[in-house]
Amino acid sequence: MRQSASRVEITSRAKGIGVLGASVLLALGTAITWVQLGSSDPQTSVEVTESPTIRDVDGGSDYFKSFPNSLPVDPSYFPIGVWKESLTDPSDAPKDRAVLINxxxxxxxxxxxxxxxxxxxFALTDEPLAGATGRVLSDEVDMWARGGSAEWTGLWPGQGEICRPANLGCGFTVQRELLKALPQQTLVYSNYGKGVTFWEGAENAATFLxxxxxxxxxxNYWFTDPYICGPGEGGAVLAGGKELESGKCRLAANYGWTVSKLRSLINPALSRPVWAFVEVGHPFTENEAPTITGPEIRAAVWSSLIHGARGIIYFNHSFGGDCQTQHILRDACGEEIRPWVTAVNRQITGLAPVLNAPFLDGALAHGSGVDAAVxxxxGDLYVFAGSAQADPQAAEFTLGCLPGSAATATVLDEERTVAISNGTFRDTFEDGNTVHLYRIDGAAAACTP
Structure with a gap:
């Protein structure tokens, strides 16, 4: 760990369409679906503005092919990562593989x-290590150095003044200087935080991205951050600058909001992958802050995937709460959530060829109480759906491209099916953590533009 990844920094986890309201862009492309996060009216129809269009995953399915010795382009690989983990014993990596970290x-x-x-x-590292598949440029530089091109003193958080003059931001300078040290064609990854999502203007945020x-x-740790519901953070973008009420803040759908916020600022649109961060413990020192639960982890992961995330990274550290550790997914602190993480990772691994396959935008109409992607x-259609509201609801989905005859959707990993009549099916979502994954066999041909 270099100085930029100090304990102070880690515990702080706290073309451009600027997304600053409760409506967020779910699918970028010719077909656009707007979803109102936290809506209490599941009957409100989501507007579908175009006939179905096929959209490749961000960056394209072979994105990593252009980087030598990088991540696989095999459709069976989907990045399931863990942040800042240690490998000091031969038994460490097998423990992580047991929960399907790759x-x-x-x-x-x-x-x-x-x-x-x-x-x-595979490993992306902040140092030039043989066997690394990419390099990590920085973490949350938008928070500790802010947007701007002032001089960087070379210091890291906790070492003294970072920018000169101190009242100006130098985050762009930090990134440029770190990037200059890397070999050409290296796959480069950076993680950002509340600067990009809440505090910086659209121009600075887009420059970082x-x-x-x-x-x-x-x-953005919507389930555990003690400050994220405040008027200057989540409330600024989802409540018009007011405190965001708990039922609309501690919501899995907001992890999808974060992914969509980043995707909306990528230019050219859809040109590079956005990965998602999900915490698996108690990442803040404040003991009164929430600790994430297994159902919340699963829902946050699937919300991110529905909104287009092309990788999942777990924050594996607990700095507060009842069980403090740096290795939640390995040790006793993770006994309650480890089965949930393993189960959702098994779903991701099994569905990796589907997650790496194209979206079908504009095909599905549904109420605003759920988020969904097709x-x-x-030859099959998959509908991934997660609740976008805390309250229970009965949701209706309509695939207008399906023929009028009856069909059936298999609900994956639930040992049940739902009937489809004239392209419409219904299901219940018990709370904000409910996720249903549907497969409609042989339906792709009827919906292909």
Whole structure:
């Protein structure tokens, strides 16, 4: 760990369409679906403005092919990462593989990358290590150096003044100087935070997202951050500058909001992957802050995927709460959530070819109480749906492209089916953490433009 990834920094986890209201752009492309997060009216129809159109995943399915010795382009690989984990013993990587982690994002400085590669895992590192598949440029520089091109003193958080003059931002300078040190064609990844999602204007946020790296993410911990519901953070973008009420703040759909916010600022649109951060413990020192639960983790992950995330990274550290650890997914602190993380990772792994396959935009109409995405793979249609409100609801979905005859959707991993009549099916969502994954066999041909 270099100084930029100090304890102070980690505990702080706190073309451009600017998304500053409760409506967020779910699908970028010729077909646009707007979803009102937290709506209490599941009967409100989501507007579908175009006939169905096929949209490739951001960056394209072979995005990593242009980077030598980088991540696989095999459709069976979908990045499931863990942040700042250590590999100091041969047993560490197998423990992570047991919960289906396949990628390490910024290993600790005392780690042996060989323990990862020996089990077929991949690693993006902040140092030039043999066997690394990419480099980590920085973490949350938008928060500790802010947007701007002032001089960087070379210091990191906790070491003194970072920018000169101190009242100006130098985050762009930091990124440029770090980037200059990397070999050409290296896959570069950066993570950002509340600067990009809440505090910076659209121009500065877009500069951070577009000018320095090939893969990007932002860590908004909606379930556990003690400050994120405030009027200057989540409330600024989802409540008009007022405090965001708990039922609309502590909501899995907001993880999808974060992904869509980043995607809306990528220029050219859809040109590079956005990954999603999800916490798996208690990442803040304040003991009164919430600790995330298993159902919340699953829902946050699927909200991110529905909104177009092309990778998932778990924040694996608890700095407060009842069980403090740096290795939640390995040790006793993770006993309650580990089965949930394993289960959702198993779903992602099994559905990796589908997640890497194109979206079908504009095909599905549904109420505003849910978020949903349609995928096409192997002749089948997949509808991934998650609740966008805390209250229970009965949701209706209509695929207008399906023929009038009756059909059936298999609900994956639930051992049940739902009937489809004239392209419409219905299901119940018990709370804000409910997720249903549907497969409609042989339906892709009827909906292909």
């Amino acid at each position: 990628t390490y994002v910024e290993l600790t400085g005392n780690s042996d990358i060989g323990f990862a590669t020996n089990v077929g895992s 577009n000018d320095f790296q090939d893969v990007v993410s932002a860590d 995928k096409m793979h192997g």
